[in-house]
Amino acid sequence: MLKRSLRRGALVGGVLVFIALIGAPAAFAREPVVRGVVTLSQLLLAIGALLAGSGAAPATRTRSTGAVVAAGAIAGAVCMLLLALLALLVSAVDLRQVLVNATPQLVDELTLGRGVVTGSTVLVVLGTVLGALGGWSTRLPAAISRSAVLAGAAVVVVGVLRDKGLAIAEAVALGVAVWAVAYGRSRWGSALATRYQRVQRRNSTMVSIVVWIAGLFILLGLPSILGTYGTSVLDLVGLYVLMGLGLNIVVGYAGLLDLGYVAFFTIGAYVTGLLTSPAASTQLGLSFWIAWPLAMVAAAGAGALLGIPVLRMRGDYLAIVTLGFGEIIRILVLSDTFKSVLGGAQGIIEIPGPSIGSFTMMRPQHFYYLILIGVMIVVFVSRRISDSRVGRAWMAIREDEDVAEATGVNLVKYKLLAFAMGASFSGIGGAIFASWVHSVFPNSFTLLVSINILSLVIVGGIGSIPGVILGAFFLVGLPEVLRSFADFRMITFGALLVAMMIARPEGLWPAKSRRRELHLEVAE
Amino acid sequence: MSAAANGHPVCLSARRVTKRFGGLVAVDSVSIDIPERTVASVIGPNGAGKTTFFNCITGLYAPEDGDILFQGRSLVGYRPDSIAAMGIARTYQNIRLFSxxxxxxxxxxxxxxxxxxxxxxxxxxxxxxxxxxxxxxxxxxxxxxxxxxxxxxxxxxxxxxxxxxxxxxxxxxxxSRPKLLLLDEPTAGMNPQETDDLMHLIERLRDELALTVLLIEHDMRVVMGVSDQVSVLHYGTKISEGTPKEVQNDPRVVEAYLGTGGSHGHA
Incomplete structure (x- = not known):
């Protein structure tokens, strides 16, 4: 028991020391979560102590509460002792030659600004208290502690997003509100759900109409709530949802791993640029509404074309070839050969926004509605097609290509169809993107875009439509929101991704079948 | 279409089908005629080429030599999905469902x-x-x-x-509304009760759905119980064919299974 506490405390302490040495506390110190009370860096230490404490508690319930609290206290103390030692070391020896972040500022932050000796003592005492609290929390019913974690997370997220942090009253109100909702949901959620289902069953059309209208109003009203910056983030998320749903058809439904998916986005954007921009070599200056479907068709055609050489390839080989295809398109667009047509590195500029009558879409708020329509169409098509003969054929190919073929599925036809259909969604995205940013440059279409789209599909839940939407918010929206973390944005984001894939390998909102599959594996 | 023993026209006719993998001749000039509404079995020791023979019929492999006629029409050169559409369906030795x-x-x-x-x-x-x-x-x-x-x-x-x-x-x-159903060891891993039920199901396939069934099976009780016709493969060649009783008493079959004489219920 003691060993476990020591080990857990040392582990968390070690992680915190590492985080301290990459300079996070100094940076997070500028980020108040609750104004005048606690900064993000202090919170980070506190969370560490809590985790150490709760982790030190043995899983069995045989120990008394006192023993668990003691174990937590020891772990918390050990954890903070390591940080105190770090503070002592840094203040005694100048390590900055080796460790650039071992600054007096770090010491200040670790010792809570109270000087090395007092500060270290305070730190260890606080660690002991928080560790004990963490240990004690494992004895609470799961519903209470889980809701508390959620409430804490909500306070931290909102506090960080607010420029100057929350006021104490706000923080308490928010925490209590979230805790109450979460607790209520875990206590009475299933009862409410059954009642809702009963109501829904009795007059299903009425209920679904009400739900739909309410959802629609929220969606339509979002730009005015979020403002210009928020809406432009939302636009970006929407574009990624479009592309994610397209890739979801290829990867999620048909099981064909495509790493060059950005190619179709590129094609959609360039076709739109060529057709609509008066500055393009073609000088066509057509309307966006004509260019949009053509961009979609061009992307679909390219998708089918790519499909032909890779028909017989599977898994890794397919991934490599598609990866190459994505790069080829970008390099072609960038090349001198096509410079006269596609503009090379200068790309195509002066792409007009879509116009209806005399009104031309310019602001993110306008594009929001265009993207929303696109997303709704794509969601509708995805849903319909997944529950059809075509969708079943794709899933059969995903599950076992040979058996699917022997059962009568024409692999050539359905693979090409998946590539074309997935590409066409991306073409829609590309068309909107081009008219949104009023220009296209080869640099916008890097491999990273493909990787991002694939990641959001996987993080969200492969094959799942709500999963892809959630994944886009998580992968595209979150980095934007995390901008205030500056240098630590990507490391924070990366850590979150890793944590998520460990905690929920099936994705945020997995497709039904995958959820069932993972459940089975657990049961076996 | 030629008429076969039971008076029904021939459903599937394999003519000197040969399939090689490098130097190995997995199926060597095998000819089998299966009349409609029959349960025909292909038996033989492990590695005799039974599943390879199945794969040639369903189009997964293209035979190097010989021809396979289904209702008088050659299957060679068609893709598996076209063959499935013509009316041939199969199951797999190791269950391959869309999981x-x-x-x-x-x-x-x-x-x-x-x-x-x-x-x-x-x-x-x-x-x-x-x-x-x-x-x-x-x-x-x-x-x-x-x-x-x-x-x-x-x-x-x-x-x-x-x-x-x-x-x-x-x-x-x-x-897939097949006319010919290929079953690759359908009773593998089943207990006696399940096996009995499955034998009954196979008979219903023939009698109620008027299907032709081609069966690969190791369980001799099943083979002798449901088959109208049995063909024995050994190292890729057909060494015997006939009714279950005829095949059972064929000394070549006994030798193929055991090397020398003797009896063995479950090969």
């Missing part, structure tokens, strides 16, 4: 070849598609009931017990 799909969806995939709706139908759902889908689901449910899995449609394929999964594979094969 992330439900039992019903598995059977619906089996119906793929004779359903018509495409992308347009999927998106806009005209009444023809809706009707087709309803009928397909109805038929799939009947198919599940026929193989002894009534009401199991919504279960995930892999959550059905082992014996049921073998039956589900048969239901999926039946869904």
């Amino acid at each position: 992330a799909m439900t039992a019903l969806e598995n059977v619906l995939v089996g119906q793929h070849a004779h359903l018509r709706s495409g992308v347009f139908g999927a998106i806009f759902r005209p009444s023809s598609t809706v009707l087709e889908e309803e009928r397909a689901q109805q038929e799939a449910r009947e198919m599940l009931a026929f193989v002894g899995l009534p009401g199991r449609g919504d279960l995930l394929a892999t959550s059905i017990p082992y014996g049921g999964q073998r039956r589900l594979e048969i239901a999926r094969a039946l869904a």
Whole structure:
């Protein structure tokens, strides 16, 4: 028991020391979560102590509460002792030659600004208290502690997003509100759900109409709530949802791993640029509404074309070839050969926004509605097609290509169809993107875009439509929101991704079948 | 079409089919005629080329030599999906269901070849598609009931017990409305009771659905119990053929299985 506490405390302490040495506390110190009370860096230490404490508690319930609290206290103390030692070391020896972040500022932050000796003592005492609290929390019913974690997370997220942090009253109100909702949901959620289902069953059309209208109003009203910056983030998320749903058809439904998916986005954007921009070599200056479907068709055609050489390839080989295809398109667009047509590195500029009558879409708020329509169409098509003969054929190919073929599925036809259909969604995205940013440059279409789209599909839940939407918010929206973390944005984001894939390998909102599959594996 | 022993026309006719893998001749000039509405078995020790022979029929492999006629029409050169559409369906030695799909969806995939709706139908759902889908689901449910899995449609394929999964594979094969059904060791791993039920099912396939069944089987009780005709493969060549009784008493067969004389119930 003691060993476990020591080990857990040392582990968390070690992680915190590492985080301290990459300079996070100094940076997070500028980020108040609750104004005048606690900064993000202090919170980070506190969370560490809590985790150490709760982790030190043995899983069995045989120990008394006192023993668990003691174990937590020891772990918390050990954890903070390591940080105190770090503070002592840094203040005694100048390590900055080796460790650039071992600054007096770090010491200040670790010792809570109270000087090395007092500060270290305070730190260890606080660690002991928080560790004990963490240990004690494992004895609470799961519903209470889980809701508390959620409430804490909500306070931290909102506090960080607010420029100057929350006021104490706000923080308490928010925490209590979230805790109450979460607790209520875990206590009475299933009862409410059954009642809702009963109501829904009795007059299903009425209920679904009400739900739909309410959802629609929220969606339509979002730009005015979020403002210009928020809406432009939302636009970006929407574009990624479009592309994610397209890739979801290829990867999620048909099981064909495509790493060059950005190619179709590129094609959609360039076709739109060529057709609509008066500055393009073609000088066509057509309307966006004509260019949009053509961009979609061009992307679909390219998708089918790519499909032909890779028909017989599977898994890794397919991934490599598609990866190459994505790069080829970008390099072609960038090349001198096509410079006269596609503009090379200068790309195509002066792409007009879509116009209806005399009104031309310019602001993110306008594009929001265009993207929303696109997303709704794509969601509708995805849903319909997944529950059809075509969708079943794709899933059969995903599950076992040979058996699917022997059962009568024409692999050539359905693979090409998946590539074309997935590409066409991306073409829609590309068309909107081009008219949104009023220009296209080869640099916008890097491999990273493909990787991002694939990641959001996987993080969200492969094959799942709500999963892809959630994944886009998580992968595209979150980095934007995390901008205030500056240098630590990507490391924070990366850590979150890793944590998520460990905690929920099936994705945020997995497709039904995958959820069932993972459940089975657990049961076996 | 020539008429065979039981008076029915020939359903499948393999003529000197040869399949090589490098230097190994997996199937060596095998000729087998199977009349319609017969249960024909192919038996032989492990590695005799039975499954390879199946794969040649279903188009997974192209035979180097010889011809395979199905209802008088050559199958050689056709893709597996075309062959499936012509009316040949199969099951697999190691169960190969679409594991992330439900039992019903598995059977619906089996119906793929004779359903018509495409992308347009999927998106806009005209009444023809809706009707087709309803009928397909109805038929799939009947198919599940026929193989002894009534009401199991919504279960995930892999959550059905082992014996049921073998039956589900048969239901999926039946869904393509085949005339010839190839069963690759359908009773492997089954207990005696399940085996008896499956033998009964095979007879119903022949008698009620008027199917021709080609069976690879190791369990001699099944082979002798349900077969109208048995062919024995050994190192890729056919060494014996006839009624179960004839084959059982053929000294070459006994030798192939045991090396020397003796009797062995379960090879």
